[in-house]
Amino acid sequence: SVSGAFEHGFFRGHGVATTSFIATAGRGRDRVVRLETAWTIDRPDSLSTLRVGDSLSVAGPGAVPYRFAGVHYARNYAVQPGFITMPLPTLSGSTEVPSVVDVYVNNVLQGSQELGPGPFDINDIPVQSGGGKVQLVVQDLLGRQVVTEAAYYATTSLLRKGLHDFSYEIGFLRNDFGFASNDYDELVASTAHRYGFTDSLTGEAQLQLSEGRQMASLGFQLIAEV
Secondary structure (H helix, E strand, O other), X not given: OEEEEEEEEEEEOOEEEEEEEEEEXXXXXXXXXXEEEEEEEEEOOOOEEEEEEEEEOOOOOOOOOOEEEEEEEEEOHHHOXXXXXXXXXXEEEEEOOOEEEEEEEOOEEEEEEXXXXXXXXXXXXXXXOEEEEEEEEEEEOOOOEEEEEEEEEEOOOOXXXXXXXXXXXXXXXXXXXXXXXXXXXXXXXXXXXXXXXXXXXXXXXXXXXXXXXXXEEXXXXXXXXX
């Protein structure tokens, strides 16, 4: 027997159409099962994506994702690959004379910049998710060095202050995905939101509605210094 997974796509300036399916031949089990068919429009200017067709819902606190066919409009930070959503650490210091500061993350040099006399802030230090340490090595014109070190913890589950992540979905529930091509059920609608109140506090909420079930949830993620 022979089997495979296939995907076809067609794109224009107003979006991308894709369809995927699996096919099996041999041993008297010849069949083709459609997986997903959708038209997707990415909008980099508003950091969002509109998808019409088969899609996967966003799961908030207390919920699980489900497959459906309908309309899905959501925030999508991936349309701007360089956009950073998680809070990045900031270190402060002061100098009495013009100096140069080197920034190290886990003992790897990340950059340098010149400083004038007075207090200074190094904002949005580039770090990876997880824990580690940041070092600022300040060297003045006489060669004297002052080293400032701080531990950090960064996670993509937190949003930077003021960022709003959202998802709106409405369509028909998909059954037997991977086994049946067009098995759809009741109408479902849901929305999920995440908001960065501060760099250490992110709130999230979700609402799901269908004929057989209604669910609302609320949650918070907090990183506290100890």
